[in-house]
Amino acid sequence: MALDGWKERLFRRYLYWLCRPARLRRRLTALIGEGGPVHTSVPLPDGGRLRVAALQVKVKLSKDPLDYAAEVHRMVREAASAGAQLAVFPEYNNIQLLGMLPGVEEMSRAISDGGSSEERREERGNRREGSSRPAVTVADVIRYVGPVMSQFLSVLYSTLAAAYRVHVMAGSFLLPDGEGVVNRAYLYGPDGRLIGTQDKVHLMPVEMDWGLSAGTEFHLFETGVGRVAAPVCMDATFYETFRILELMGAEVVMIPIANPEPYNYWLALRGIWPRVQECPVYGIKSALVGSALGFAFTGRAGVFAPVELTPDGSGVLAEVASAEEEGVAVAEIDLHALREFRLNHPWRDSNPELYVRYFPSVYQA
Amino acid sequence: MTDGAKGDWYTMRVAAISLAGLPVNQLSDYAAALTGLLDRLQVRLAVLPAHTSFFLCAAGGHVGETADFVESYRRFMQQSSEWNKRFLATHSDLARSSGIYLVAGTTVEQADGLFYHTAYCFGPDGEICCRQRQTHLTREERSLGLSRGVELHLFDMDGTKAGLIVGVDALHPEVARIFALQGADLIAHTGALLAGASVRLQPAGMWAQVQQNQFWAVESQLRGSICSRAFGGDCAVIGPCEVTPGSTGYLDRQDAERPFAAAELVEADRSRIRSEYPLLRLLHLDAYRVLPQLYMQDARPDSCNRPLACDMEGD
Numbered sequence: 001m002a003l004d005g006w007k008e009r010l011f012r013r014y015l016y017w018l019c020r021p022a023r024l025r026r027r028l029t030a031l032i033g034e035g036g037p038v039h040t041s042v043p044l045p046d047g048g049r050l051r052v053a054a055l056q057v058k059v060k061l062s063k064d065p066l067d068y069a070a071e072v073h074r075m076v077r078e079a080a081s082a083g084a085q086l087a088v089f090p091e092y093n094n095i096q097l098l099g100m101l102p103g104v105e106e107m108s109r110a111i112s113d114g115g116s117s118e119e120r121r122e123e124r125g126n127r128r129e130g131s132s133r134p135a136v137t138v139a140d141v142i143r144y145v146g147p148v149m150s151q152f153l154s155v156l157y158s159t160l161a162a163a164y165r166v167h168v169m170a171g172s173f174l175l176p177d178g179e180g181v182v183n184r185a186y187l188y189g190p191d192g193r194l195i196g197t198q199d200k201v202h203l204m205p206v207e208m209d210w211g212l213s214a215g216t217e218f219h220l221f222e223t224g225v226g227r228v229a230a231p232v233c234m235d236a237t238f239y240e241t242f243r244i245l246e247l248m249g250a251e252v253v254m255i256p257i258a259n260p261e262p263y264n265y266w267l268a269l270r271g272i273w274p275r276v277q278e279c280p281v282y283g284i285k286s287a288l289v290g291s292a293l294g295f296a297f298t299g300r301a302g303v304f305a306p307v308e309l310t311p312d313g314s315g316v317l318a319e320v321a322s323a324e325e326e327g328v329a330v331a332e333i334d335l336h337a338l339r340e341f342r343l344n345h346p347w348r349d350s351n352p353e354l355y356v357r358y359f360p361s362v363y364q365a
Numbered sequence: 366m367t368d369g370a371k372g373d374w375y376t377m378r379v380a381a382i383s384l385a386g387l388p389v390n391q392l393s394d395y396a397a398a399l400t401g402l403l404d405r406l407q408v409r410l411a412v413l414p415a416h417t418s419f420f421l422c423a424a425g426g427h428v429g430e431t432a433d434f435v436e437s438y439r440r441f442m443q444q445s446s447e448w449n450k451r452f453l454a455t456h457s458d459l460a461r462s463s464g465i466y467l468v469a470g471t472t473v474e475q476a477d478g479l480f481y482h483t484a485y486c487f488g489p490d491g492e493i494c495c496r497q498r499q500t501h502l503t504r505e506e507r508s509l510g511l512s513r514g515v516e517l518h519l520f521d522m523d524g525t526k527a528g529l530i531v532g533v534d535a536l537h538p539e540v541a542r543i544f545a546l547q548g549a550d551l552i553a554h555t556g557a558l559l560a561g562a563s564v565r566l567q568p569a570g571m572w573a574q575v576q577q578n579q580f581w582a583v584e585s586q587l588r589g590s591i592c593s594r595a596f597g598g599d600c601a602v603i604g605p606c607e608v609t610p611g612s613t614g615y616l617d618r619q620d621a622e623r624p625f626a627a628a629e630l631v632e633a634d635r636s637r638i639r640s641e642y643p644l645l646r647l648l649h650l651d652a653y654r655v656l657p658q659l660y661m662q663d664a665r666p667d668s669c670n671r672p673l674a675c676d677m678e679g680d
Contacts, residue, residue, distance in 0.1 A: 201649050201652045202647055202648075202649055203647075205647075214649060215652070216649070216651050216652050217652055217655070218652065234647075237577060237644070237647075238577060238647075238648065238649075239538035239539075239542070239577060240542075240648070240652075240653050240656065243538070243539075243656070243659075244652075244653070244655060244656060244659060247656075247659035247660070247662070247663055248659065264606075264611075264612050266606050266611070266612050266613045266614055267606055267612055269568060270573070270576045270577070270606070273568075273569070274568065274569040274572075274573035274576075277536070277566060277569035277573075278536060278537070278538050278569060278573070307562065307565045307566055308562070313562040313565045314565060315565065315569075344504075345504070346503060346504050346505075347501075347503040347504070347533045347536060348536075348537075349501035349502050349503070349507075349513075349533070349537065350501075350660065350663045351500050351501055351513050351515065351537075351539075352660050352661055352663065353513075353515045354500050354513070354514075354515045354516075354517075354539070354540075354543075355539060355656075355657070355660045356657065356660070356661075357515060357516070358517070358543045359539075359543075359656065359657060359660075360650070360653070360654075360656075360657065362542075362543055362546035362547060363546060363648065363650045363653065364650070365546060365547070
């Protein structure tokens with residue numbers, strides 16, 4: 001590995017010091033103390049209705065992790081101020097912390113170039129031939145800085161969830177897991193405890209080239225805001241994700257995204273909206289926007305529902321207007337209405353005999 | 366028409382026709398008008414919407430005087446065997462005389478005392494080249510006593526692997542996935558979405574299935590009223606977003622001026638995007654291993670309206 005020299009080890013000690021929990025907690029205490037938590041006891045949904053917030057985060061590399069903490073705090077506070085009992089952050093919601101690394105912009109070139117398998121092959125060849133070209137992969141970087149980030153992120157999101165008494169889906173983070181690196185979503189309860197995690201199951205080709213490992217199962221969490229799940233971005237491209245979660249009993253499916261392409265309504269429509277129609281659940285899409293590490297992210301965070309459960313029949317309960325700027329989409333969802341709708345669904349059907357006849361053999365063909 | 370070349374480089378002109386504006390009171394008038402339209406369109410494949418048979422039967426006054434859709438449909442079901450002889454013969458002649466593949470929309474098929482909502486495709490020789498039963502039913506269709514098909518059929522269309530998706534099967538993604546994993550290049554969809562709010566669902570149907578499976582789709586939606594019930598979806602020719610103007614996923618859509626959508630399918634375009642972005646190779650089979658058990662647990666109270674042993678489909 002290229003990041004295990006004495007300089008790198010020394011620098012990581014500095015990062016640990018920079019991200020130490022005591023420093024973060026002092027900062028959060030000060031931030032939360034400024035005016036106090038705005039919504040210290042949000043009632044949980046006994047009537048089945050709750051407010052949810054889909055957050056659209058503009059990415060900004062932070063040299064000091066406390067700057068990142070302040071941004072996250074501001075958005076949780078905004079969601080809580082709007083009465084949200086669940087706040088949902090986007091995919092790759094820890095890449096801002098890569099700003100702590102010197103030379104990160106040079107590294108960004110390696111990250112964005114990492115999308116080309118051809119170049120990756122060439123790079124491997126260069127390494128064998130002793131070329132001076134940097135041989136650091138995204139996975140290497142995450143393995144290096146991940147343990148530092150992991151502790152910091154845990155304290156940050158746990159503290160904010162508890163302080164504002166909201167469920168916080170912290171978005172997904174690139175973090176090391178054993179020998180591998182995963183794209184993992186984290187869900188915290190209003191008591192600050194980690195409820196669960198979900199590894200991205202369907203990786204983009206570029207993520208495979210980065211050396212990421214895919215999740216192998218979907219998880220459902222019983223919470224005070226219903227039965228919820230948090231598959232990640234590309235997972236919404238494939239109906240199987242939502243069908244599995246629907247049949248497991250999911251009522252709310254959160255999809256954190258970070259799309260590195262210019263915004264196009266139709267391309268964006270290929271994800272959560274049709275999935276929510278096929279498998280009746282509420283859908284919450286959170287989006288990372290802005291430029292960092294050689295990528296320009298776009299997206300529109302929103303709250304989605306079966307068209308029959310939206311007043312205007314659009315299937316959209318709330319959506320951020322801009323695809324490039326920060327925003328929050330807040331909407332009320334009604335879990336009792338969803339359960340009633342499922343019981344009396346006008347067209348949803350099941351044909352197990354058909355599925356048994358063709359699955360899983362067609363998958364394996 | 367096709368240019369005769371096969372493999373990745375063929376082109377095929379296709380159309381989806383909504384029936385809006387066609388005379389439907391007399392089968393002979395309908396056939397003459399449709400022949401004229403097909404002559405103008407110069408396509409190799411034309412697709413008519415769901416309920417075409419019922420629409421023609423009701424418009425011709427063959428189901429009696431009633432403004433109630435459900436009652437009218439029940440009457441149609443009872444006489445469908447007799448009516449189908451005329452309906453199928455008419456469309457067989459149309460396919461043969463025009464020298465095209467013609468998906469004649471749907472009718473009610475009776476077999477062994479059971480009723481199915483079934484689409485038929487005729488080849489240029491006038492023979493049936495595919496018969497596809499709807500495999501998922503709406504609540505209303507279940508209450509009418511229709512049964513589900515349990516097979517999905519691919520057929521050859523000038524070297525193209527084609528399949529038919531009927532009604533709300535387009536909203537059940539398992540159907541499109543099974544077709545795609547068996548190599549479908551093109552899906553003809555016969556639909557009949559209710560006018561009004563239901564039309565908002567249309568992109569969740571074939572459009573969404575094309576995007577997650579990367580085949581072509583020729584989607585026909587009924588425009589018109591049967592016994593006071595109005596239908597209002599849009600006909601469309603659909604491809605993966607990346608190969609369509611503005612990345613919309615649409616090669617053509619019906620508009621107020623035209624009761625149809627027509628376009629040229631360029632297979633080289635589809636092959637390119639399937640090569641650059643091979644979506645089906647990104648499926649994660651290990652994560653789906655729980656699906657069979659979950660499906661079996663999902664058996665709904667009204668989901669078995671026929672004995673399994675009586676399924677005679679495919680005879």
